[in-house]
Every structure is written in C-alpha cells, then in structure tokens.
Amino acid sequence: MPDGSICCLMATRFISYRNRAKRGYIEFCEAKYIEHAKRVYRQRRKIYGTKKLLREETINFAIEISDICDNIKGCSVYINQLLRCSSSIGANLHEAKYAQSKADFINKLEIALKESFETEYWLELLYRKNKIDESTYKGLINRCGTIRRKLIASVTTAKNKQ
Numbered sequence: 001m002p003d004g005s006i007c008c009l010m011a012t013r014f015i016s017y018r019n020r021a022k023r024g025y026i027e028f029c030e031a032k033y034i035e036h037a038k039r040v041y042r043q044r045r046k047i048y049g050t051k052k053l054l055r056e057e058t059i060n061f062a063i064e065i066s067d068i069c070d071n072i073k074g075c076s077v078y079i080n081q082l083l084r085c086s087s088s089i090g091a092n093l094h095e096a097k098y099a100q101s102k103a104d105f106i107n108k109l110e111i112a113l114k115e116s117f118e119t120e121y122w123l124e125l126l127y128r129k130n131k132i133d134e135s136t137y138k139g140l141i142n143r144c145g146t147i148r149r150k151l152i153a154s155v156t157t158a159k160n161k162q
Helices: 003-014 014-023 027-072 077-097 100-128 135-161
Strands: none
Touching: 014 100, 027 077, 027 135, 077 100, 077 135
8 A cells, every 4th residue: 555645645646647547548556556545535525524614613613812912901911812812723634634644644633622722721811800791701611612523523533444
C-alpha cells in the first residue's frame, strides 16, 4: 500500500482515475492502488460529510462569542483570549480537513478539543467577574459542551479506525 501522502493525492484525483479506468487506460498494477484510493476517498467523504455540520456549528459559535465580546467593556485581556480560543476551535477543525496523515488529522481534532476546554474556562472567568449574565453563560457553555462532545466522538472514532 502507498503511504498516507500518496493516498491523499490519489484520493483527490480519484475522479479522473475513475474516468480513465472506465476507458481501460489503467494498467493492472495501478488498479490495486486505485482501489486503495477509492477506499480512502470514500472514507474521507464520509468523515467530512458529517464534519460540515460541526464546522458550521463552530463558525456560528465563534460569531456568537464575538458578538457578545463586542458588548463587554473592560477585561480586554480575557476577552482577547476568549475570542482567540473560540475561533481556534473551528480553525483547527477546518485545518484537519487538509491533514497530511491520519495522525495529523487526529492531532488537529485534539487541538480543537483543547481549545473548547479553554473556551469554557474563559467563559466561566467572565461569568464570575459578572461580565456576562447567567442565561448567556449557560447557553454558551451548553453550545461549547455540544461541540466538545462531538469532537470527543470524532477523535475516538478516528483513533479506533487507525
């Protein structure tokens, strides 16, 4: 089997290979690599299809955090940290899509997971300083918890398939 980077390249070019294979231009030795590329392509399509919902959720979460932080006066250091870590969740999830290997993919998801824990910390800190009200805090913590649980499930699934 080819290594991870070749598989990714072959999976991205699967459509053109599929068209050539229909015409009979692929030799037998290339055909086994094409079959492997098909499996990788299907596997990644399945993973990224479910990730689209999570990616949208992380983008909406970061926008909501940003809107709330625009209304908070003072505590600029805490607000800056909250903005950075909340937007980093989605950024790392998006970056995982272009991972070079399965280990890199898992690493990016784990970084996004760490950022979600950090986001919860900064939200709690601002809540305890009475910079955000209780209903806003609980809503954001629930959304962050939902994202965190989905990331945990994704990391667990990716590790089990490794």
